[in-house]
Amino acid sequence: MDQAQQRSFAVISHVDHGKSTLSDRLLQITGTVSDRDMREQFLDRMDLERERGITIKAAAVRMTYTAADKTTYQLNLIDTPGHVDFGYEVSRSLAACEGVLLLVDAAQGIQAQTLTNLYLAVDANLEVIPVLNKIDLPAAQPEKYAAEIASLIGCDVADIFQISAKTGQGVPELLDAIVERIPPPAGDPDAPLRALVFDSVYDVYRGVVAYIRVVDGSLKARAPVRFMVAGHDAEADEIGIMAPDSTPVVELFTGEVGYLISGIKDVSLVKVGDTVTPRPAPDVEALAGYREPKPMVFAGIYPINGDDFPLLRDALDKLKLNDGALVYEPESSGALGFGFRCGFLGLLHMEIVRERLEREFDLELIVSAPSVGYEVQLDDRKKEIVRNPSEMPDRSRIEEIYEPYVSVMVVTPSEYTGPVIQMCQDRRGELKEMHYLSPERVEIRYHMPLGEIIFDFFDQLKSATKGFASLDYEPVGMYASDLVKVDVLLNSQPVDAFSTIVHRNKAYDYGKAMTERLRKLIPRQMFDVPIQAAIGSRVIARETVKAKRKDVLAKCYGGDVSRKRKLLERQKEGKRRMKQIGLVEVPQSAFIEALRVDSDSTSA
Amino acid sequence: MITQVGDRTSRWTADPGFGVYLHIPFCRHRCHYCDFNTYEGQEGLHLAYVDALITDIGNCDPGGRRATSIFFGGGTPTLLPASGLARILRAVAHNVGLDPGAEVTVEANPETVDEAKFDALLEAGFNRVSIGIQSLVPEVLTRLGRTHSPERALEAVGAARRAGFEEVNADLMYGSPWESTSDWMTSLEGVVAAGPDHISAYALTVEEGTPLHTLVASGRAPDVDPDIQAERHELASEVLSAAAYERYEVSNWALPGHASRHNVLYWSAGDYLGLGAGAHGHRSGRRYWNEKLPREFVSRVSAQRSTESGSELLDAGTRAGEAMMLGLRLASGVQLDEFTRRYGPEWLDGRAAVLAQLEAGGFLERSEGWLRLSAGSTLVANDVLCRLL
Numbered sequence: 001m002d003q004a005q006q007r008s009f010a011v012i013s014h015v016d017h018g019k020s021t022l023s024d025r026l027l028q029i030t031g032t033v034s035d036r037d038m039r040e041q042f043l044d045r046m047d048l049e050r051e052r053g054i055t056i057k058a059a060a061v062r063m064t065y066t067a068a069d070k071t072t073y074q075l076n077l078i079d080t081p082g083h084v085d086f087g088y089e090v091s092r093s094l095a096a097c098e099g100v101l102l103l104v105d106a107a108q109g110i111q112a113q114t115l116t117n118l119y120l121a122v123d124a125n126l127e128v129i130p131v132l133n134k135i136d137l138p139a140a141q142p143e144k145y146a147a148e149i150a151s152l153i154g155c156d157v158a159d160i161f162q163i164s165a166k167t168g169q170g171v172p173e174l175l176d177a178i179v180e181r182i183p184p185p186a187g188d189p190d191a192p193l194r195a196l197v198f199d200s201v202y203d204v205y206r207g208v209v210a211y212i213r214v215v216d217g218s219l220k221a222r223a224p225v226r227f228m229v230a231g232h233d234a235e236a237d238e239i240g241i242m243a244p245d246s247t248p249v250v251e252l253f254t255g256e257v258g259y260l261i262s263g264i265k266d267v268s269l270v271k272v273g274d275t276v277t278p279r280p281a282p283d284v285e286a287l288a289g290y291r292e293p294k295p296m297v298f299a300g301i302y303p304i305n306g307d308d309f310p311l312l313r314d315a316l317d318k319l320k321l322n323d324g325a326l327v328y329e330p331e332s333s334g335a336l337g338f339g340f341r342c343g344f345l346g347l348l349h350m351e352i353v354r355e356r357l358e359r360e361f362d363l364e365l366i367v368s369a370p371s372v373g374y375e376v377q378l379d380d381r382k383k384e385i386v387r388n389p390s391e392m393p394d395r396s397r398i399e400e401i402y403e404p405y406v407s408v409m410v411v412t413p414s415e416y417t418g419p420v421i422q423m424c425q426d427r428r429g430e431l432k433e434m435h436y437l438s439p440e441r442v443e444i445r446y447h448m449p450l451g452e453i454i455f456d457f458f459d460q461l462k463s464a465t466k467g468f469a470s471l472d473y474e475p476v477g478m479y480a481s482d483l484v485k486v487d488v489l490l491n492s493q494p495v496d497a498f499s500t501i502v503h504r505n506k507a508y509d510y511g512k513a514m515t516e517r518l519r520k521l522i523p524r525q526m527f528d529v530p531i532q533a534a535i536g537s538r539v540i541a542r543e544t545v546k547a548k549r550k551d552v553l554a555k556c557y558g559g560d561v562s563r564k565r566k567l568l569e570r571q572k573e574g575k576r577r578m579k580q581i582g583l584v585e586v587p588q589s590a591f592i593e594a595l596r597v598d599s600d601s602t603s604a
Numbered sequence: 605m606i607t608q609v610g611d612r613t614s615r616w617t618a619d620p621g622f623g624v625y626l627h628i629p630f631c632r633h634r635c636h637y638c639d640f641n642t643y644e645g646q647e648g649l650h651l652a653y654v655d656a657l658i659t660d661i662g663n664c665d666p667g668g669r670r671a672t673s674i675f676f677g678g679g680t681p682t683l684l685p686a687s688g689l690a691r692i693l694r695a696v697a698h699n700v701g702l703d704p705g706a707e708v709t710v711e712a713n714p715e716t717v718d719e720a721k722f723d724a725l726l727e728a729g730f731n732r733v734s735i736g737i738q739s740l741v742p743e744v745l746t747r748l749g750r751t752h753s754p755e756r757a758l759e760a761v762g763a764a765r766r767a768g769f770e771e772v773n774a775d776l777m778y779g780s781p782w783e784s785t786s787d788w789m790t791s792l793e794g795v796v797a798a799g800p801d802h803i804s805a806y807a808l809t810v811e812e813g814t815p816l817h818t819l820v821a822s823g824r825a826p827d828v829d830p831d832i833q834a835e836r837h838e839l840a841s842e843v844l845s846a847a848a849y850e851r852y853e854v855s856n857w858a859l860p861g862h863a864s865r866h867n868v869l870y871w872s873a874g875d876y877l878g879l880g881a882g883a884h885g886h887r888s889g890r891r892y893w894n895e896k897l898p899r900e901f902v903s904r905v906s907a908q909r910s911t912e913s914g915s916e917l918l919d920a921g922t923r924a925g926e927a928m929m930l931g932l933r934l935a936s937g938v939q940l941d942e943f944t945r946r947y948g949p950e951w952l953d954g955r956a957a958v959l960a961q962l963e964a965g966g967f968l969e970r971s972e973g974w975l976r977l978s979a980g981s982t983l984v985a986n987d988v989l990c991r992l993l
Contacts, residue, residue, distance in 0.1 A: 526967065526984035549834030552985040554806040554855055556933060558625050558870045559640075559677075559884045562891055562916060565926055572990040583965055 001074045003189065006255045007182045008076040008213070009129075010093055012118055013103035014111040014470070018133040020044050022103060022165035023061075026077060029171055030063040032243060043079070043244065059199040059211040060096070060257040062241045067179040075178065076257040078198070078213075080117065085346030087474060088291055091120050092198040092273050095289060096213035096257060099127035099182030101174070102149070106132040106140035106162070109148055109441060112411040112470035118153070127182045128153055129161065131174060136164040148438040185215075185255030192282035193217035195252075195260070197227070197274045200267060202322030206238075208270045210260045212252070215287060217278075219252045224279040225262065228286045232269045233279055234262035267324050293325035295343025296404065296475060297350055297454055298387040300331060300368035300497070301357070302339030304588050308363055309338045315361035316340060319353060326353060331388065335497040335579055336366055336591065341388055343373075347454055366591050368497050372451045375402040375478055389499040392485045395536055401501075402478040404450045407432065410461065412469035414442045419464040427452035428481075428503060447476060451501070486510050486540070488518070489532040493582040497591060507533075511541035514594065521590035524548035529584050614852035614863030616872050616931045618942035621672030621703070623869045623876030624696055626657065627883040628681040629898050632715070635749045636819070637780075639811035641882030641896050642679040653898050654688045656905035657880050661695040664877055667887070670701035673866035674708045676730075682716040690728030697729070700877070707732055707771070707865040714752040714760040722767030732771035732864070733764045734804075739777065739787070740794040747782040748808075754794065761798040771862060773802035778840065779833035780808040781826035788836050792843045801862040805840045806855050807833040834983050852935045854982060871934050873927035881911075889918045924951035925993045932985060937969070937976020958991055 013019040020041040027033040027042055043061065063075040080093040094100065100121045104110050110118075121128055130149045132142050142162050150157045161177065163170030187194075199211040212219075219225070223236045238261040240248040252258045264270055273290035303312045316328050327343040344350040350370060357363050374386040376393060377400040386392050408429065412420050414436065421431065421444065429448035436442050453473065461469050486507050488498035498518075502510050511533025518531050522545050533541040556564045578585040630650060631642045674696055681689060689710060696702070709732040710725060722733065739745050740754040764772045774795045778788050795803060808828055810817050819825035841851055849857035853871060856864070869876060878885030882896040892915035895901045904911050918926065924947035931938035944952060952959070959975075962968040967981040967988050981988055 526981060526987040527965070548830065548984060548987075550807070550830040550837070550983045551987050552854055552983050554809050556854075556870075556930065557677075557867065558623070558876055558878070558886065559627075559882075561870070561884070561886070561926060561930065565922075565929060568929065568986060568989055568993060571986060572993055575990050583961065 001253070001256075003187070003253075003255045004184050005071060005073045006076070006184050007073055007099070007178055008078060008097045008185065008255070008257055009099040009101060009178060009182055010078045010080045010097045010121075011101045011103050012080065012114055012121060013101075014105070014108070014114045017103055017105040017108070017111075017114070018165045019103055022101075022131075022133065022163075022171070023077065025165050025168050025171045026063060026075075026175065027061070027244065029168070029175060030065045030075065032061065032063045059201070059259075060242060061244045062257065063243075065175055065179070068176050069179075071179075073179050074256070075175075078257065085344070085349040087116070087120070088293065089199065089272055090117055091124070091289065092196065094121055094124050094126060095287075096196055096198045097126060098185060099129060099178070101178075102128050102130045102153070103133055104131065104145060104149060106135050106142045106145055107137050109145040110152065110411065110437065112409050112443075112472040115152075115411060115443065116409060116472045116474070122153070128155075129174070129177055129181055130155060130159065131161040131163055133163055133165050135162045136167055136169065144438065144440070148441065152437060187214070187216045187254040189217065189254040191216035192284050193219050193223075193225075193276065193278045194284055194287060195219055195276040196287050197270060197272055197276060199272060200270045200322075200324070202267050203261075206261050208262075208264045208267050210262070210270045210276070211257070212260050212276060213257050214252045214254055216254060216284075218254060219260070219276070221248070221250050225260075225276050226279050226281055227269060227271070227274050228277055228281075229271055229274040229290055230269045232264070234264055237261050237263050265321075267321050271324060293345060294475075295325070295327050296346055296372065296450060297344045297370050298341060298373060299344070299350060299370040300333060300336065300339050300341050300388065301328075301354070302333065302336040302366045302368070304364040304366055304592075306337045311361065312340065312357070312363055312365075315357050315363060316342075318361075319356060323353070325349065333368070333390070333496050335495045335581060335586075336368065337579075339366075343387065366497075366588065367595065369500055369595050370454045371501065372404050372449075372454065374483070374501060376400075377402070386501075389485055389501050390496040392499075392501060395485075400480050401483045403481050403483060405447050405476050405479050406450045406453065406473040407476045408446045408448055408453065408471065408473045410444045410446075410469050410471055411437070412442060412444065412465050414440055416465040416469060417442055417444065420444055420461065420469060423457070423460060423464055424448060427457065449479075449481065449503075450475070484535050486514075487534050488514055489530075489534060490518075490522070490581050490584045490586070491527075491529050492532075493584070495581055495586075498594065507535055508540050515541045515543040517594050518590065519543040519545055521593050522584070522586055525584055526551070527583070613865075614850070614858060614868060614934070615936035616934045616938050617868070618872070618939065618946050620869040620872035620874035621865070622666070622669040623866050623874060624671045624674045624700055625866075625876055625878050625880075625883055625885070626674070626676050626681075626692060626696070627878070627880035627894075628676060628678040628684060629653075629881045629896075630683050631678065631680045632683060632713075633749070633751055636815040637748065637808060637811070639814050640679065643898060646898060649898055649902065650684055650688070652902050653881070654684065654692060656902040657692055658695040659905050660911050661692070661699050661879055664699065664879065666700040666877065669875070670703045670706075671696065672703045672706050673869060674702070674706060675866045676710040678711055680713045680716055681710050682712040682721065686721050686724035686728060689725065689730070693729050696879075702729075709734055709771075709773075709864065709866055711736065712760065712764075714757040717760050717763065719763040719767050722764050722769060726768055731769070732773070733769050734773040734775060734802075735760050735764065735800075736775045737761075737791075737795060738775065739783065740791040741783070741787040744780060744783045744787055744791075748777065748780060758794060758798050761795075761800055765799070771802065772800040773804060773864065774798065774800040776803065776805040776840075777808050778805055778836040779828050781828060783836075785835070785839065788839060789843070792840060796843065796847045796849075802856070802858040802864060803844060803849055804856050805837075805844075807837065837983060850935075854933050854985065868934070871930045873923075873930050889920075889923045891916050891918065920948060921951060923947060928992060929989055932975075932977050932989065935976065935982075937974045940970075940973050940975055955992060962988060962991060 011019045060078045066072045080090045135142050146157045146160045161174050194216040195212040195214045197210045201209050221239050226233050241258040275286040325345050328340040331341040332338050376384045378397050424446040429446035433445040482504045484504050485501050487494045515531045515533050528547045529545040531543045532539045578587050629642050634644050708730045710730050711734045737757040810820050820827045844857045851857045852863050875887050881898045881901040884893045892912050894911045895913045969978045
């Protein structure tokens with residue numbers, strides 16, 4: 001279709017603010033999905049089915065819409081990942097658009113992540129169409145939140161659409177606005193092909209499916225192509241669009257959005273942000289903005305049952321096929337056995353990987369306390385990257401330790417400003433900005449160490465603000481800090497799984513909390529078990545698990561030797577599942593509980 | 605500390621003799637904590653059972669070995685008339701043979717014995733009696749479901765003594781949730797004063813399948829507290845050792861030279877015949893057990909069918925492990941050269957590292973070729989054994 005009649009846009013929205021329902025209405029009103037086939041959350045369901053191997057991801061859906069001016073337009077609805085961990089992927093998805101719908105729940109107002117993505121869209125010079133959703137709800141306060149949005153993006157309150165995606169109220173008007181206000185793509189149809197890879201997914205049968213936006217030129221089916229950054233050559237075996245089912249086409253024209261299957265089996269060859277060009281390679285520049293995914297959070301993943309190690313390796317290899325950002329290498333822990341040190345984009349990414357390993361591969365796992373990556377400057381001028389506290393070099397050799405900082409954005413009702421600031425200060429935060437979105441709501445920006453927010457920051461933020469605050473963060477660089485490694489010793493034996501790196505001022509708190517936690521989790525043994533936290537050889541906290549006093553069969557005579565032996569064998573079997581640290585037997589559950597980071601803390 | 609007088613040793617031995625266990629599966633009243641094979645209200649069956657048991661004794665093959673110890677257990681053997689017990693014992697003497705000086709024990713409930721009965725038992729050839737006293741505090745006895753009084757229990761000990769039994773054991777039970785420290789002290793002191801030469805003191809164990817277990821599991825009775833039981837065990841050790849009793853097994857104390865030979869045979873993994881309903885026997889690594897139900901036992905005998913209902917053959921490793929599990933219950937521990945001679949070197953060799961670790965940790969002691977639990981780890985023997993087995 002003619003470039004002038006194309007409109008590509010994404011929906012920026014917080015979880016539950018109605019993105020899926022709005023997509024349903026758009027699919028329905030444009031006739032992309034018939035009323036008969038319509039089901040709630042249509043695209044989400046397609047994704048779920050994709051997980052079960054039925055169809056491929058609805059990363060971009062093409063709709064055809066005849067507007068009030070009687071002209072027929074091609075609308076491309078481009079999906080964006082919903083979380084800060086995937087900020088880079090969001091930026092690439094936005095790079096495939098000319099406009100966004102800023103969709104805000106009229107009962108809740110704009111949330112931190114939405115704000116982050118909005119800023120991304122504004123930075124990318126995209127047309128922003130503000131939309132208040134759920135105006136049919138009794139709790140809706142459209143005037144209040146419209147004012148907030150207006151001041152935020154500098155528009156007139158009257159320009160903000162008020163809709164109910166559920167009832168469809170206001171959606172046709174919104175469609176017309178999309179056509180009127182979002183500009184058509186600006187690419188050069190006569191230039192050599194340049195297509196942006198903005199998403200990809202691995203299909204067991206087809207290999208890697210790349211989602212692309214044709215920026216310049218056009219792409220024909222079966223054309224030889226090159227992935228520029230990866231330096232990989234392939235053929236366009238199949239190209240097509242999602243409408244919403246995948247539909248092969250013979251050519252994707254300038255500005256169009258679709259998928260590209262080229263027989264590539266290795267997802268790392270199809271990088272989000274890469275540029276697809278023809279072969280032989282013309283003299284063109286790669287599209288701007290490509291970045292290598294950078295793991296920010298690290299954790300050891302261990303099978304509870306040591307025999308499952310090969311299964312875990314296979315599972316990670318398979319996950320890696322459609323998760324190019326996941327990195328892992330084998331490591332061994334004295335306490336947890338053999339496992340993998342994994343690197344994640346962030347906490348949600350970590351939680352997703354863990355859940356998929358457990359759910360899709362039926363593995364029982366222990367995940368060690370998450371850590372960030374530190375840069376350690378040694379006295380011999382060498383620099384080491386430390387992603388696991390047990391790798392921390394001896395203190396005497398360390399000149400300086402650098403840790404990653406993030407810019408944290410909290411959006412909260414202003415009555416909770418005090419507690420939020422207190423929390424951030426306690427976590428070594430430095431206040432950068434406070435911005436009132438409205439008299440009732442404030443956006444607070446802090447710079448703070450990433451290591452301070454990967455444990456329970458989100459949980460505490462939620463409880464400090466009765467659940468009203470939202471959180472977002474992005475990396476801002478490495479800074480020197482006064483950090484120490486705290487070891488935990490059971491019966492004088494260090495347990496690597498419990499070592500951590502913390503700021504010197506927090507070492508005592510960590511040591512005290514961990515020793516107390518372990519005292520409650522470690523069952524009594526046949527001797528007193530001291531639990532110590534130490535920095536080097538200096539003990540900073542100590543607890544004791546008192547010896548159990550009686551664990552003996554009162555009677556054992558000729559009539560019950562076999563039974564008593566079996567009783568002992570059962571008891572022994574129970575102990576076999578424990579980890580032995582010196583003479584101390586530690587149940588797996590103690591590791592799991594002691595290392596537990598409440599999963600809620602990651603679902604920002 | 606460890607005493608040996610004649611044949612009556614309290615030490616582990618590689619050659620503990622040959623035992624005969626006879627099971628009398630009847631009680632007047634079943635205690636709610638009991639998980640033994642015993643039945644109430646089968647009085648009509650008693651006589652037939654005695655006859656069947658005698659027949660079955662006639663059928664058994666002692667392999668040319670004579671009994672060095674015989675033990676009538678239950679149930680309540682003394683629920684049977686002395687004449688019945690005498691007939692059974694005669695059958696054993698006739699078909700198996702008795703070593704001169706064999707120990708012949710009968711378990712007795714205080715309510716089922718008096719001096720006359722003890723006279724008759726002594727006359728029949730019994731020379732050791734084990735009396736179930738459990739407690740000398742009425743409230744505790746009632747809670748345990750015991751129907752005898754403290755006076756009756758003590759009187760039974762006196763009666764056995766007056767009849768001329770030289771070997772008298774008193775069974776006690778401690779650590780029930782209804783017992784205080786002073787209750788336990790009362791029981792200990794009362795029993796010591798009655799002067800048995802042997803005292804068994806067991807921690808109340810809530811066994812699965814018992815009415816007590818159901819009560820505890822459903823919260824209708826408090827559970828036992830292992831810490832309190834440990835304290836009671838320590839108190840027993842103090843009081844009894846002050847009265848010259850030596851603890852020679854986890855739950856058994858005796859005056860020097862008065863250990864139970866039959867029980868030392870069990871803990872030395874010796875061979876014994878198991879006769880009667882539900883009785884277990886052991887012959888050179890083969891364990892077997894008999895039909896449990898008395899009525900079914902009787903009908904098997906009358907149908908000339910085997911009364912054995914199951915068996916297991918222990919492999920060398922299991923046999924050695926079992927021997928260690930049993931032997932470490934004895935305060936003497938296990939004589940390692942003898943152990944190796946009997947079970948081969950593999951078991952110990954394969955555990956050299958963990959043995960060294962447990963010795964270094966002070967949980968096991970080794971001296972003059974004996975391996976034993978240290979005094980401090982007797983009460984956590986399961987933990988030690990789990991590491992060893």
